[in-house]
Amino acid sequence: xxxxxxxxxxxxxxxxxxxxxxxxxxxxxxxxxxxxxxxxxxxxxxxxxxxxxxxxxxxxxxxxxxxxxxxxxxxxxxxxxxxxxxxxxxxxxxxxxxxxxxxxxxxxxxxxxxxxxxxxxxxxxxxxxxxxxxxxxxxxxxxxxxxxxxxxxxxxxxxxxxxxxxxxxxxxxxxxxxxxxxxxxxxxxxxxxxxxxxxxxxxxxxxxxxxxxxxxxxxxxxxxxxxxxxxxxxxxxxxxxxxxxxxxxxxxxxxxxxxxxxxxxxxxxxxxxxxxxxxxxxxxxxxxxxxxxxxxxxxxxxxxxxxxxxxxxxxxxxxxxxxxxxxxxxxxxxxxxxxxxxxxxxxxxxxxxxxxxxxxxxxxxxxxxxxxxxxxxxxxxxxxxxxxxxxxxxxxxxxxxxxxxxxxxxxxxxxxxxxxxxxxxxxxxxxxxxxxxxxxxxxxxxxxxxxxxxxxxxxxxxxxxxxxxxxxxxxxxxxxxxxxxxxxxxxxxxxxxxxxxxxxxxxxxxxxxxxxxxxxxxxxxxxxxxxxxxxxxxxxxxxxxxxxxxxxxxxxxxxxxxxxxxxxxxxxxxxxxxxxxxxxxxxxxxxxxxxxxxxxxxxxxxxxxxxxxxxxxxxxxxxxxxxxxxxxxxxxxxxxxxxxxxxxxxxxxxxxxxxxxxxxxxxxxxxxxxxxxxxxxxxxxxxxxxxxxxxxxxxxxxxxxxxxxxxxxxxxxxxxxxxxxxxxxxxxxxxxxxxxxxxxxxxxxxxxxxxxxxxxxxxxxxxxxxxxxxxxxxxxxxxxxxxxxxxxxxxxxxxxxxxxx
Numbered sequence: 093x094x095x096x097x098x099x100x101x102x103x104x105x106x107x108x109x110x111x112x113x114x115x116x117x118x119x120x121x122x123x124x125x126x127x128x129x130x131x132x133x134x135x136x137x138x139x140x141x142x143x144x145x146x147x148x149x150x151x152x153x154x155x156x157x158x159x160x161x162x163x164x165x166x167x168x169x170x171x172x173x174x175x176x177x178x179x180x181x182x183x184x185x186x187x188x189x190x191x192x193x194x195x196x197x198x199x200x201x202x203x204x205x206x207x208x209x210x211x212x213x214x215x216x217x218x219x220x221x222x223x224x225x226x227x228x229x230x231x232x233x234x235x236x237x238x239x240x241x242x243x244x245x246x247x248x249x250x251x252x253x254x255x256x257x258x259x260x261x262x263x264x265x266x267x268x269x270x271x272x273x274x275x276x277x278x279x280x281x282x283x284x285x286x287x288x289x290x291x292x293x294x295x296x297x298x299x300x301x302x303x304x305x306x307x308x309x310x311x312x313x314x315x316x317x318x319x320x321x322x323x324x325x326x327x328x329x330x331x332x333x334x335x336x337x338x339x340x341x342x343x344x345x346x347x348x349x350x351x352x353x354x355x356x357x358x359x360x361x362x363x364x365x366x367x368x369x370x371x372x373x374x375x376x377x378x379x380x381x382x383x384x385x386x387x388x389x390x391x392x393x394x395x396x397x398x399x400x401x402x403x404x405x406x407x408x409x410x411x412x413x414x415x416x417x418x419x420x421x422x423x424x425x426x427x428x429x430x431x432x433x434x435x436x437x438x439x440x441x442x443x444x445x446x447x448x449x450x451x452x453x454x455x456x457x458x459x460x461x462x463x464x465x466x467x468x469x470x471x472x473x474x475x476x477x478x479x480x481x482x483x484x485x486x487x488x489x490x491x492x493x494x495x496x497x498x499x500x501x502x503x504x505x506x507x508x509x510x511x512x513x514x515x516x517x518x519x520x521x522x523x524x525x526x527x528x529x530x531x532x533x534x535x536x537x538x539x540x541x542x543x544x545x546x547x548x549x550x551x552x553x554x555x556x557x558x559x560x561x562x563x564x565x566x567x568x569x570x571x572x573x574x575x576x577x578x579x580x581x582x583x584x585x586x587x588x589x590x591x592x593x594x595x596x597x598x599x600x601x602x603x604x605x606x607x608x609x610x611x612x613x614x615x616x617x618x619x620x621x622x623x624x625x626x627x628x629x630x631x632x633x634x635x636x637x638x639x640x641x642x643x644x645x646x647x648x649x650x651x652x653x654x655x656x657x658x659x660x661x662x663x664x665x666x667x668x669x670x671x672x673x674x675x676x677x678x679x680x681x682x683x684x685x686x687x688x689x690x691x692x693x694x695x696x697x698x699x700x701x702x703x704x705x706x707x708x709x710x711x712x713x714x715x716x717x718x719x720x721x722x723x724x725x726x727x728x729x730x731x732x733x734x735x736x737x738x739x740x741x742x743x744x745x746x747x748x749x750x751x752x753x754x755x756x757x758x759x760x761x762x763x764x765x766x767x768x769x770x771x772x773x774x775x776x777x778x779x780x781x782x783x784x785x786x787x788x789x790x791x792x793x794x795x796x797x798x799x800x801x802x803x804x805x806x807x808x809x810x811x812x813x814x815x816x817x818x819x820x821x822x823x824x825x826x827x828x829x830x831x832x833x834x835x836x837x838x839x840x841x842x843x844x845x846x847x848x849x850x851x852x853x854x855x856x857x858x859x860x861x862x863x864x865x866x867x868x869x870x871x872x873x874x875x876x877x878x879x880x881x882x883x884x885x886x887x888x889x890x891x892x893x894x895x896x897x
Contacts, residue, residue: 096374099126100367108370109352112333114343117323118143120193120377121343131380133241133320133341137197137213137229138163138438138565140186141445158186159395159566160438160447164199165544166406166562168215168587169636171673172697173228179402180232182395187238188388193380194239194285196442198229200273203545203588204249204617205599209512212439212544212563216587217618217633219269220692223276225587230281237383239284239376242277244322246270246304247611248289251513252603253852255325256807258292261611262788264685266293267720269617275313284317284376288337290325291609295794297327305336318372324860327807330355338369346859347867392448400567405671407564407575408584409637413556416536418578418639419496425461426491427454428471428530429500429523429540436502436542437568440841441510447566453500453540456573467494475504476522484529491534498576499527502542502561511845513603517548517594527551540572546590549630560584578639583671583697585636585741589619592630596622600779608796612780614771614788619742620688625776634675634692634741640666640702644674644746649736651751654714654729660738660747661707664700673697676710677737677745678717684730684759685719686771690737712736717753723760731755802878806856806870813855816877826850826858866891 100108107123115121115130122130135141140158161167161179170176187195199213200222208214215222230240247259247270261270277283286309288298298304299321309315320339326332329340329348340348355361409417419425432453438444457466469490473480491497501523507514518524531537531554538557541547542564552558559582561572574580591597598613598621616624619633641664648659662674676694680687693716696708717734718727733752739745765772770784786792799808801815810826813819830850837843855874858865868891875884 094378096371096378099128099374100370102126103370105353105356105363106349108366109349109356111370111373112338112352112366113340113348117342119343120339120373122377128374128377129381131193131377131384132191133194133196134192135197135442135445136183136195137199137443138167139443139445139447140183140190140192140195141443142190142192155446156190157446157448158190159392159399160445161399162403162406162565162568163212163439163443163544163563164215165212165587166564166568166584167229167402168221168225168406169408169562169584170402170405171221171585171587171695172405173224175402175405176225176228177232178398180229181235182232182390182398184233184236184238185388185390186395187233188236188383189390191384192238193384194241194376195233196241196243196287198226198240198242199244200226200242200277201244201248202270202273202617204611205597205602206517206546206588206591207514207594207602208249208545209251209508209514210439210441210510212508213443213510215273217589218587218692219272220276221587221695222273224695226273226277227281230277230283234281234284237379239317239380241285241287241320242274242283243287244289245274245286245309245319246289246298247293248291250603250609251511253605253809254511255290255852255857256607256809256854257605257609258295258607258794259609259611260294260789260793262614263722264720265611265614268615271308278309278313278315282316284379285320285339286315286317287320287322288325290322299325299327299337300331300335302335310336318369318376324857327856330361333361333365333369338372342860344860345866351867396449396567399565400571403561403564403568403571404574404580404582406562406584407571407582408560408562408586408635409575409582410558410560410590410631410635411552411556412637416496416538416557417559417576419538419576421461422465423461423496424465424467424494425457426467426469426487426494426497427457427500428469428487428491428497428526430470430472430474430476431500431502431542432468435569436505436563437565438563439508439510439544440505441845443510444842450566451569453569453572456570457576460573460577460579471499471526472501472520472522475506476501476520479522479525484526487526487530488533491530496536496538497530497534498538498540499530500540500542501527503544503547505841506844508544509841509845511849514545517546517591519543519547524550528554531555538576540576546588546630548593552630560586581639581668581670582636583638583673585634585673586631587633589622589629589633590631591622592628596627596629606796606798608794610782610785610793612785615686615688616774620691621774623742624689624774627776629743632741632743634673634739635744636673636741638666638670638672640664640668640670642670642672642700642740644738647736647738647747647749649749649751651753654717654753654755656712656716656736656751656753658694658710658712658736658738659707661705662698662700663705664702667702669699669701671697671699672740674708675739675741676712677739677742678712679735679737680717680719680730681733681735681750683719683732684761685721686768686774687719690742692742721759721761728757728759729753729755730757730759804855804874804878806874807854809852810855810858811851813877818873819877822855822858822873826853
């Protein structure tokens, strides 16, 4: 590693300021005279999206081939830390070959609602599982001398108006639910970078939030890397540096370098703050360059096989009545569904990538059982929007010739994309109707699902078997074929609850906005809500079946002062080998604070041969029993009884034990059960009033209304400035620009995403377009839009004269 401090001492103020923003869309700046190289960063998170040609951040332009691993929702369903480490290691190797210094991932946002359009990129509704999977992913990538960028920090839990909304959340929910996964990964993996989100958190943009970026991340958690903005997330550059955000991406001539220089000269920005930012950026560059200076070639076939293993362990057998699966040998299979030949294997947006190869279920089944045993019918149209009687009739006739019907259905690519939240949890009506018609005509129907997030299943009681394949990546089809035919025993378990219907979910309304997103449900997210209020669900958190059976017995709990060691035995009582993800939940029997009915605090995945039994141990540290005391700003373990719940899911508890912990800690507040009654007795239906939420927050909720005319800011969506001629012209200019970008792609997920995003983009986003716009000109135009015509005109003239110079 080069002497970074020596380099900083030789840098001019202009060079320091310049280093704090990118060179271009994907490259950091270098300094040739000081031998500081320029390194490349690029999108992930489940595969490398390196663009050799024209760059973009939304999947518009082609990327170089790379292994497409299963998306995050499937990776989390493996519950396998070692396997996730291997996937991360493979991603790091592909970065090495392609000379990429940092891969932008993993995504660690909590799945607050099943409707978030980007849920396929996120791991779980549970912060502990999220943190454990994330740290394994990060450690795997960084074992190769390549960096990660854990994202999107923080509370970016919806796509709707993600660039301008304010996530209003109470401190306990923020700490216990939304930051805890980041905390685990930072402390146990030290990601080289974190990516700050677009949104505000409790009134302050993430990029300017010193409490999150410095007080918590750097000082409390000890993060040693740097913080980079999401692309275009920068608001006020000097405020961001003071808050602890070192790097702005992408590189655009927006005037921020000059703002940094002026702030140092005026004393607004202490040069030591700038030097610390430059130091972290230089350390990142030199760490990456040390790896990238050496050539490397990865094994494409080995990575494809690893993608297959990950997809196989991430597939979840949801239902298997009458042991319909696995399909016996010499069985004639009717394979129904367009997905069988045109797979849905990844999401859309910045993670959209170009796989090195791609399997489909039809061909993979044919390889395993022979073409004579596989009959095919499309079943539904490309988007499946409506029932197609001709395709239905063909499917029914095909199924009538077979012993078992396998329907491959789910969510088409237009349903899940970055920048767009889903409007509902329903599958296309053409898919649902196909399943219902075939189930009425055939006794043996298997439904295989391809989707990135939970769906409603109105036909769940009509079919005997359901296999959730998620978005399984380039090798997902081969993995599913192996599970269907019994070559592989499924071992995936849900990392998220599948509710019966959207109206049962706690985050209501969803998405929030247009200005404020109120997290009224507080800590009651996912199974923490469903299990606390005894809400029936379709499939519970942690659920997943196997072709064998497992027995849990002989629990032993050894308590220390404020920790515990859990030991128990798991036995394979079936006739084939399998893997079981055994889960440990903790319930605080009596607490000063309101708490969920149970919380996941440990898990282990164990592989067992038929009849084999293993003893497993799980250590629970003090945080497994703690809640966050807002007044003391400290994690508190109260003395008392705690139940240890061991099971196969949050609703399938096999063993229980009670331990008593001693502690000299006490909550600093009395149990205010009357004022916070809504949270101590959380209502089914999540009907928390604004008054109840404000009692929890300790302050009023900000007004949730668009900016009034004449008071627009650079963060006002351009689409809302239609009351001004200039505003209308700018909005039309932005629409025209986007229209050119998505020409011939209007009917693709990326096209839909871009068309939607233009409605939500703030005025400052025009700075990313480069060209004639800079910050001074944009502020002058804003003044005109706000009805101060002459002041704005003179400012525009001055800005134009400066530009010409």
